[in-house]
Amino acid sequence: MKRVTMADVAKMAKVSKSTVSQYLNKRYEYMAPETRKRIEEAIRVLGYQPNIVARSLKQKRTSTIGVIVANILHTFSTQIIRSIEDTCREHDIHVIVCNADDDPAKEANYIKMLRAKQVDGLIVFPTGGNIDLYQAMIQERYPIVFVDRIVEQVNVDSVLLNNERASYLAVEHFVKKGHQRIGMITTSLIRNITPRVERIKGFITALKAHNLPVNHEYIKGLEVAKIKDGLSEMFRLKEPPTALLVGNDLVLMEVLNYVKENSLIIPQDLAIIGIDEVPFANIFDPPLTTISQPTFEMGKKAAQLLLEKIEDQERSIEVKIHRFEPKLIIRSSC
Template structure:
């Protein structure tokens, strides 16, 4: 079938090509209602579809950004994606979402694919292992923003939680409730920012309260091994009375173990999780959570990237943007 062109639409509607172009770009300032109606009807009757590639080459923009998350299973990732998509929709930008599975090779392939598709910029939750690639984009002044993590030696703006403070809020609440034997479990993903900072916040808060750090109370494990690690911890001669779950996936595995062993929360084990989960308020008992403002972080990342793409001034530009955690107290401790 012959491809329907803008010229065909213009001829069918008895207007010029420039008028059709103005209609497609929503420039209606000097366009009468009758003209708009004729163009709309011509587009429908002919089945015209704008040539997005041709338009992007002319405008030097695809009005599309890429979003590469480290692990789409995290509730934080899905909330950030939603916030980015909302912000982009308001600005008539599209999003392509990729899941890197915390795999540097997969991340590199996605970056190369997105750039081959000429997306205007990328929001990345980085693995941290593609420093040369990150710095190459920085040298080229390619619009890119990090979320959730920083990468030493890479000066790309990053939006992330105050992770030390988040862990500190959780541990301090447990201490205030009378607990002194407090463990922490995180899932192991090399030395990524949230994991390292949350462990530091846990340790610092114990030290500030004069409570010794016990290495046997600290575990960083693959998600599939978390239940085994908790069983080992609770089998110690002096097991922890309370646990800080380093993120949402860790919390879910801890709750699975608690259910399997018929443990009572908080009588047998007090629990606080970092990262909000959708079921925290109606789980029995309600789960005390240190939440991070995922939507605010996603909005800020999208706003920052769009400002870069559209070469707008960025107010108070800096390398790292920290967001405040919030302790939501319920019955689990």
């Protein structure tokens, strides 16, 4: 079956190929309304499909970006992706999402694959394990933006939460509720992932600011599978914590399972504040106090930064760390 071409559309609509091209690129200001209607009708009748590959070669762009998330199971990640996709759709940019599973090898493979597909730029939640790859992209002036994490050796625009402030807000609220034995549990600190390290730093700073002792037996950074074991150790102490700051949504699920399995009552036996606003926070019994991140604003900012870089790769744009402020949402768990 013969492929329908732009010339076929132009012939049926009684216009030039350049006018059809203007229509396909949504430059409607260059044509009368009746011309636009004729082209639209010709496309519908003929079943014309634009040749995206040919257009990409001509424009030297694919109108596609890649997003590599560290762990797509995080509510934070899915909300950021949604915001990036919404922003890109407004600019007719397609988004390919890849999940690195916090594995530097997977991340490296995805970076290479997406670049082989000639995506116009990348938004990466970096594992921190591919310094040479990151540096090579910077040297090439390839458009890239980091989200949620900073890689100290790499000079890239980064969009993330004011993590220290998030922990401070939580400790401040615990203290207002009369708690002095306050603990914190988060995911593994082995690779110095930015939000985990910064949230613990903010937690310790807040304890000191409120003249509370820093009990390192109350502070744990563990793989998700070991969270319950860590909680068991914490609550076998002679004086266990009466309040617990939970570092992210995946850890929160483990904490809530532990609470249920051990018949603890929230907040009487243990007050809880979780960093990350989860969808079930207000319907859990009791409703959960959380520290929310402005995920949609953060995703929009990341997309805007990347699109600016794609639009003008030769222009020197000052690299910045873009911090967003957390918000305490008070419910019944503390």
